Amino acid sequence: MAHTISRRDFLRLSGASCAAALAPSILAGCARPKVDENVIKVGVMGPYSGEVAQYGLAVRSGVELFVKQLNAAGGINGKRIELDIQDEKGDATEAVNVYYKMMEDGVVAIIGDVTSTPSIAVAQASLRDNMPLVSGSATAPDLIKYGHNTFRTCITDPFQGRVMADFAAKQGYKVVGTIYNSGGDYEVGVNDAFVRRAQEKGIQISRQEGYAAGDVDFKAQLTSIIATKPDAILSPNYYQDDGKIVTQARELGFKGAFLGADGWANIVGGEQEYASAADLEGCFYDSSFVSANDAANVQDFIRAFNDEFHEQPTNFCALGYDAAMIMFDAIRRVEEGGARPSETEAYRAGIIDAIATGHVEGVTGAISFEGTGDPVKSTLIITFENGVEKIFDTISS
Amino acid sequence: MANEKSTNVAGARPEGATATRARRTLSTPARYVINTILVVAFLVIGDLMVSGGAISRYQGFVLQQVGIYIIMAVSLNIATGYLGQLPLGHAGFMSIGGYSCAIFIIRVSEAIGVTSQDFINGTPVCGLLFVVGVVFGGLCAALSGLVIGIPALRLKGDYLAIITLGFAEIIRVVMLNIDTVVGFELTGGAKGLIGIPPYTSFLNVFAVVAISLFLIHTMMKSRHGRAILAIRDNEIAAEATGVNTTYYKTFAFVVSAFFAGVAGALYAGCIGVMAPARFGFMKSIEILVMVVLGGMGSMLGSVVSATVLTILPEALRAFADYRMIAYAVVLILTMIFRPQGLMGRYDFSLGNVIEHLMNGELPWARKKADKEADANA
Numbered sequence: 089m090a091h092t093i094s095r096r097d098f099l100r101l102s103g104a105s106c107a108a109a110l111a112p113s114i115l116a117g118c119a120r121p122k123v124d125e126n127v128i129k130v131g132v133m134g135p136y137s138g139e140v141a142q143y144g145l146a147v148r149s150g151v152e153l154f155v156k157q158l159n160a161a162g163g164i165n166g167k168r169i170e171l172d173i174q175d176e177k178g179d180a181t182e183a184v185n186v187y188y189k190m191m192e193d194g195v196v197a198i199i200g201d202v203t204s205t206p207s208i209a210v211a212q213a214s215l216r217d218n219m220p221l222v223s224g225s226a227t228a229p230d231l232i233k234y235g236h237n238t239f240r241t242c243i244t245d246p247f248q249g250r251v252m253a254d255f256a257a258k259q260g261y262k263v264v265g266t267i268y269n270s271g272g273d274y275e276v277g278v279n280d281a282f283v284r285r286a287q288e289k290g291i292q293i294s295r296q297e298g299y300a301a302g303d304v305d306f307k308a309q310l311t312s313i314i315a316t317k318p319d320a321i322l323s324p325n326y327y328q329d330d331g332k333i334v335t336q337a338r339e340l341g342f343k344g345a346f347l348g349a350d351g352w353a354n355i356v357g358g359e360q361e362y363a364s365a366a367d368l369e370g371c372f373y374d375s376s377f378v379s380a381n382d383a384a385n386v387q388d389f390i391r392a393f394n395d396e397f398h399e400q401p402t403n404f405c406a407l408g409y410d411a412a413m414i415m416f417d418a419i420r421r422v423e424e425g426g427a428r429p430s431e432t433e434a435y436r437a438g439i440i441d442a443i444a445t446g447h448v449e450g451v452t453g454a455i456s457f458e459g460t461g462d463p464v465k466s467t468l469i470i471t472f473e474n475g476v477e478k479i480f481d482t483i484s485s
Numbered sequence: 486m487a488n489e490k491s492t493n494v495a496g497a498r499p500e501g502a503t504a505t506r507a508r509r510t511l512s513t514p515a516r517y518v519i520n521t522i523l524v525v526a527f528l529v530i531g532d533l534m535v536s537g538g539a540i541s542r543y544q545g546f547v548l549q550q551v552g553i554y555i556i557m558a559v560s561l562n563i564a565t566g567y568l569g570q571l572p573l574g575h576a577g578f579m580s581i582g583g584y585s586c587a588i589f590i591i592r593v594s595e596a597i598g599v600t601s602q603d604f605i606n607g608t609p610v611c612g613l614l615f616v617v618g619v620v621f622g623g624l625c626a627a628l629s630g631l632v633i634g635i636p637a638l639r640l641k642g643d644y645l646a647i648i649t650l651g652f653a654e655i656i657r658v659v660m661l662n663i664d665t666v667v668g669f670e671l672t673g674g675a676k677g678l679i680g681i682p683p684y685t686s687f688l689n690v691f692a693v694v695a696i697s698l699f700l701i702h703t704m705m706k707s708r709h710g711r712a713i714l715a716i717r718d719n720e721i722a723a724e725a726t727g728v729n730t731t732y733y734k735t736f737a738f739v740v741s742a743f744f745a746g747v748a749g750a751l752y753a754g755c756i757g758v759m760a761p762a763r764f765g766f767m768k769s770i771e772i773l774v775m776v777v778l779g780g781m782g783s784m785l786g787s788v789v790s791a792t793v794l795t796i797l798p799e800a801l802r803a804f805a806d807y808r809m810i811a812y813a814v815v816l817i818l819t820m821i822f823r824p825q826g827l828m829g830r831y832d833f834s835l836g837n838v839i840e841h842l843m844n845g846e847l848p849w850a851r852k853k854a855d856k857e858a859d860a861n862a
Contacts, residue, residue, distance in 0.1 A: 174802070180756050180757075180763065181763075184546065184756055185550075188542050191543065204676065205679075205760045212679070228676055270675070271661055273674075275675075
């Protein structure tokens with residue numbers, strides 16, 4: 089009996105060993121970061137696990153690609169770029185935790201966040217610190233209203249809604265129905281802006297149907313929309329849902345056009361087919377990035393991305409790449425102006441001013457800021473031909 | 486802080502030192518004075534450390550969440566640990582408290598022209614708004630607790646779990662859709678309620694924690710608390726001895742909802758945004774895990790496990806991808822080796838500890854005495 093370990097002793101032992109294992113890491117976490125003059129430390133936050141991880145991972149790969157290229161080209165002012173990448177799981181609480189953690193780690197600026205609600209939480213928290221924030225993909229309009237330190241490189245939900253409404257008017261649609269995920273801020277935002285602008289333009293909105301996240305059968309809503317004989321249906325949702333909506337509407341005999349927003353990106357060209365080529369004929373969506381764009385910088389980006397990650401870049405990868413481009417262009421100008429990262433406050437203020445006056449030729453279009461955190465950039469209307477995306481029209485800012 | 490064997494410890498000892506003279510005790514007012522001094526000292530030292538920079542803003546922010554989850558766990562403990570029911574809708578009450586307090590503070594501060602900068606500076610008006618807002622949040626949650634509790638508490642066990650789960654989902658869906666249905670700006674719908682002024686700080690969060698713990702503690706020591714415990718131990722016997730079980734079950738449920746609302750109100754100010762999606766089923770489970778891990782019926786257990794489970798994911802952040810695995814392993818190990826929870830039903834009473842010290846009853850002294858007794862036998 090003397091040599092058997094009792095349950096109590098086992099518990100004590102395991103507790104002690106856990107504590108022993110944890111102690112160094114906690115101590116390491118408490119240690120003050122050393123400021124290295126030859127490194128520029130920039131935070132990158134986003135959801136890398138959880139429900140919206142796919143967007144976070146896509147944005148992160150775009151940022152990583154840009155920084156890799158930048159470091160390979162000698163960094164900025166001879167200094168290497170170091171990324172402090174932190175997962176916030178798509179949760180506002182975690183995002184603010186990450187923000188304070190990055191503050192403590194001494195980052196000079198943050199690229200992020202990815203989804204809207206956590207981004208707004210971070211924007212509110214950052215107000216007191218003058219921390220430069222560039223989000224690649226947070227589309228909620230309120231993001232930039234808290235302080236002059238917050239910028240984004242994507243177009244907003246209402247802007248997309250208005251673009252598509254203008255497009256619908258231009259196409260001569262008279263009656264339009266809408267179907268959207270009523271639990272998603274993105275879908276609701278695009279839908280509301282579309283409806284408002286479309287009614288101003290004299291388009292009759294015959295029916296607005298909502299559905300809940302996770303629904304797979306949209307036939308009830310589609311039947312009632314189709315019964316109003318619309319020229320087009322707006323489906324401003326993410327591509328998984330859009331694919332099912334398009335397929336089911338075609339099954340119900342709907343021949344008209346579908347309008348979408350940039351959530352449609354990825355509906356073709358991925359590993360999975362979300363809707364058949366025939367069904368997608370006559371569908372339009374707006375996006376700022378498409379691999380069918382034959383501009384030289386876009387094709388260079390696609391090639392570099394393919395070499396690095398062995399897959400096609402998505403809209404989010406491109407937005408992350410552009411967010412990094414805006415950010416490091418600003419940092420480069422601040423560095424050239426002779427600012428030193430050790431004087432963090434002034435350095436951050438300099439970055440904010442530099443972003444506000446910046447202008448870059450991004451892969452999602454030329455981006456500049458005219459007094460607000462919203463970019464002034466062009467938008468592409470994309471359609472499908474034999475199941476391949478094609479640029480239908482370019483709408484300049 | 487709780488009832489404990491104070492005399493039987495001495496009684497178990499062999500004849501000697503303490504048994505011969507009268508046991509020294511602490512009067513109840515003296516206990517309260519000691520505890521009050523310690524709590525005030527804790528708050529003052531903590532606040533000085535936050536303002537002095539000894540606690541970084543990151544650590545301070547995590548500590549605020551610790552405080553919020555302490556209130557959440559202790560309030561759920563009233564319904565699970567003390568009342569012995571299994572409600573699964575605690576996150577629903579949290580969201581009601583959070584939304585109502587945040588909307589109240591946003592609207593009132595707009596009306597009287599208080600800016601969020603005033604909240605950072607902490608003007609007296611903001612202090613008043615904070616107190617009224619938090620109580621308002623708690624009352625709204627308590628009201629919904631009453632509405633839900635009256636029909637739900639006719640059921641027991643699994644059925645109660647499912648009906649409370651259903652109500653929490655209803656609350657979440659109402660928060661999501663009330664704007665479009667009613668047609669005005671209230672909760673912000675799917676995009677969430679944003680722009681909530683930062684009305685929490687280390688000091689006011691932990692002041693609320695201390696007050697909440699005190700109120701719950703004294704309630705459980707009162708006639709009402711005893712009635713609640715009697716229902717947990719045997720509902721039929723309690724009813725036979727004249728406890729109005731329906732009343733007390735609803736009462737405990739409403740109190741539990743009230744404090745969940747208070748915690749939600751703090752949460753709203755701490756994070757600055759409220760999104761309905763954050764208050765789903767998983768949030769309720771997260772809080773239930775805290776209570777079960779700490780030990781159902783132990784306030785100390787709830788406090789310790791809420792603290793550990795809030796800090797653990799942040800402390801493990803360096804391990805990034807592995808931190809959720811570590812979190813799960815901790816939970817599994819605890820449930821295997823301590824199925825009754827970390828603390829079981831044990832509660833800590835500083836007064837009792839001091840009494841033991843005053844009487845020279847030290848843990849190791851007792852061990853020695855036991856050994857001697859064994860040797861003699």
